[in-house]
Amino acid sequence: MKTTIAQVGKYVDKEVTIGAWIANKRSSGKIAFLQLRDGTGFIQGVVVKAEVDEEIFKTAKTITQESSLYVTGVVRADDRSPFGYELTVTNLAIIHASTDYPITPKEHGTEFLMDHRHLWLRSKKQHAVMKIRNQIIKSTYDFFFEQGFTKLDSPILTGSSPEGTSELFQTKYFDEDAYLSQSGQLYAEAGAMALGRVFTFGPTFRAEKSKTRRHLIEFWMIEPEMSFVEHEESLEIQEQYVSYLAQAVLKECQLELTVLGRDQSKLEAIQAPFPRITYDKALELLLEKGFDDIKWGDDFGAPHETALAEHYEKPVFITHYPKSLKPFYMQPAPDRDDVVLCADLIAPEGYGEVIGGSERIHDYDLLKQEIAAHNLPLEAYQWYLDLRKYGSVPHSGFGLGLERTVAWLSGIEHVRESIGFPRLLNRLHP
Incomplete structure (x- = not known):
């Protein structure tokens, strides 16, 4: 049964296959612990040497961070896991082996992490x-x-500003000036006069030279008008x-x-x-x-x-x-x-x-x-x-x-x- 990490709770004590990436791993002589992620969540896969073929255990010990693979195993309820489940692995099939993944399980500076966002x-x-x-x-x-x-x-491209033009990104709209929107409000007001209560939800832009932890140049706004x-x-x-x-x-x-x-x-x-x-x-x-x-x-x-x-x-x-x-x-x-x-x-x-x-x-x-x-x-x-x-x-x-x-x-x-x-x-x- 092919499923996702988010859905494994439906298959306790059953064998499933998950497409995943290796987020991290650790191993001892007889057990390998694989931290798996698939976009829907994270789960630990446990590979016991005595319970799988030698080649599978070798793969589990040598697989690299962020390699992609199909993992087959039996879903187990586990109260020790924050997620509540883990996977007893029975088979591994590598899709792509990752090498030299730059973000390792150690401290990295903010600029490095942002460069690798x-x-x-x-x-x-x-x-x-x-x-x-x-x-x-x-x-x-x-x-x-x-x-x-x-x-x-x-609209994102506008010909006027709701709050003045000092913090707007200006561009050309063919042969006239235009601006990247800093708010959908004025248009939402027109919508409210037609539909009663409306909301807009879209990107907005502020050409504000701010470096605080609260500010972005491009951000998303929810703007109701009533x-x-x-x-x-x-x-x-x-x-x-x-x-x-x-x-x-x-x-x-x-x-x-x-x-x-x-x-x-x-x-x-x-x-x-x-x-x-x-x-x-x-x-x-x-x-x-x-x-x-x-x-x-x-x-x-x-x-x-x-x-x-x-x-x-x-x-x-x-x-x-x-x-x-x-x-x-x-x-x-x-x-x-x-x-x-x-x-x-x-x-x-x-x-x-x-x-x-x-x-x-x-x-x-x-x-x-x-x-x-x-x-x-x-x-x-x-x-x-x-x-x-x-x-x-x-x-x-x-x-x-x-x-x-x-x-x-x-x-x-x-x-x-x-x-x-x-x-x-x-x-x-x-």
């Missing part, structure tokens, strides 16, 4: 992170489909979504979290509702904590966000930021013209902002005024203004950065490990 992905920890990423993607679709949202695909939804209701949807992701990872990725050594109590605490504080209150807390280098109107940096998150055992919403810090499309607060109806969701443990969102301006004249105030070309945003011209309604939206969320829920140090092939300030390869 195409191979580093095969390691057990990187495999675990990618599986958690996959679960977050699946759970994202599950959540929004269950909530009645429609998936909308926004008609007839105002600020407070949007916050409720955001916290329900993040809670849904965390609990799904806890339920479906136990083995991966164990491999990564993740403190699962931190994930158990991620359940709605989340605390909410205004920017003004956050500033007071920071001043009380000795951050005397910040004043009203300044944006919060990583140290500030980390200090604020330490107050809470859950993610915290910081709401009502100064208007001067935020993009042109955010709805002003009804009682103050210097702050807007927005929120950043700050993750604990130093992971920083994972969601940014707001209620959007729905008044035509006010939006036109803000476009002019931000020195944006009116003709480029005329289609966006049309959304306020023909049946405008209150609406809200937000964006969640996938890689930062993967890093947070996985408990890994740097976002570069949360995507298959990260694009960093000085890294375009592999």
